[in-house]
Amino acid sequence: MRVVGFTSFGDPSVLAVVDEPLPQPGEGQVRIRVEAATVNPADVAARSGAFGPMLPAGPRYVLGWDVAGWVDAVGPATPGFAPGDNVVGMSDWLTTKRGTHAEFVVLDAAAVASAPAGVDPAEAATLPVNALTADQALDLLGLTEGQTVAVTGAAGAVGGYTVELARHRGLNVIGIGSPQDETFISRLGATFLPRSDDPARALRAIMPEGVDGLLDAAVIGPPALAAVRDGGTFVSVMPPATPPAERGIRVETVFVRSDGARLSELVTLVEQGRLTLRLAQTFTFDQAAQAHELFAKGGLRGRLVLTPRDRP
Template sequence: MRAVGITSFGGPEALTVVDVPVPEPAAGQVRIKVAAAAVANFDLVARAGWLGPMLPAAPLYVFGWDASGTVDAVGPGVVGFAPGDPVVAVSDWLDTKVGTQAEYVVLDAAALAAAPSTVDLTEAAALPVNAHTATRALDLLGLEAGQTLAITGAGGAVGGFTLELARERGLKVVGLASARDEEFVTSRDAVYVPRSDDPVGALRAVAPEGVDAMVDAAAIGPQMVGTVKDGGAFASLTPPKTPEPERGIEVHRVHMHSDGAELSRLAALVDRGRLTLRVHQTVPFEQAAQAHEMLAKGGIRGRLVLIP
């Protein structure tokens, strides 16, 4: 089968389409015929070799965390999935090193969910990892309905899901985003704050007493803890940009893990029109390097999705 991988770390040019054996599902596993696999910022970091001992040199790495497709085969003991079923899935890549950017991928059945029925499989590939990440951030913050959450990058991939999922929990949301995201933010009943050189001041202007919690989806950094009330909570998605605890504020580093049951609930929200899936562009495997270059430049709204 064909897969997108690297045989040595480097720039986007290190990516190549390789031929590898079709994997076989073991007990409790499912083989997916991949329809689409999203490209993540993690892929860029891993490809460049910036993970140090977390990612030692190997003969081949295939990247990708998100996948959508159809069940191709199931291993012994798998119930709830059968060949032909449309699914979405997450590979816990750091643990398994199993990449989804391949024609077929084998994952534990517990990492799968039925795909949303109201969108095509290409769109569905935009759901798993970023929506899981948003859910994990909100769970860690532990806010109650009526409390106020601020989100940086509220129009972005994780920030947008966080905004919509916060609405489902009855939270008041203040979204910091670029001007082109204003309509997205306000149409979801959030207060829009334009991005500026003084993000703390801009947020304090609309929430003078501070917010109950912050999700720093844009990775602005430690300064954003200044927007949070004493005793509040802060969720960081990028460890180097995580602030130290102060003023009784709980600081959380968000780590996403696969959860098929949660993914099923998220897919149901898509079907109810409560979560918005955004695909910026589909890219064939052979142009994976260009996808990495586009993502590195930034400014993209929606996922870049590789198609076998």
């Protein structure tokens, strides 16, 4: 099978399409024929060597956390799925190093859910990692109905899902983003606040006592902590940007993990029109380096997606 891999860290030119043996599903696993797989920040970080000792030099790494496709084979003692089922799933890549930028990938059935009905695979592939990150971040925030959460980077992939899921939980949401994203963020159900050099002061101007919780999807870091009230909660999406706790604020970092049962619930929200899938652009495996180059430029709204073959 064809995969997008690299054998040394570096710029996008290290990526190459090569052949690897077809993987076989074991007990409790499914093999998925990949139709689409998203490019996420973690893929770019891994390729560049930014993970450092977490990712020692290996013979070859195949990137990719998200997948949309259909079940090709089922391992022993794997109920719930059958060949031909349309699915979405997530690879716990840092643990398994089993990337989805391949024609086939084997995942634990517990990391997989039925794909949203009537949704193109390229769009469906944008759901698992980013929506699960948002959902698990909200769990860490631990807010209750009627409380207020601020979301930096509210127009981004994680931020957008966070706004919608927070509203679904009955929270009041302040979404921070670029002025050009005001309409989109407001449509998601948040009170829009334009980003600034002093996000805490801007938030305190409309919430003098501070917000109950804040998800820092834009990786602002310590400057955003002052927006949280004493005893509130701050959740970071990146360890280097996680500030030390102060004023009784609980500070957490979300490390996304696969969860097929919860992913199935998120799929239902997509089918109900409560979660907005956003696809920026698709590339074939042979264009993976171009996708990484475009990702590095920033400013994307929605995710870039790789497909094993040309789309019709």
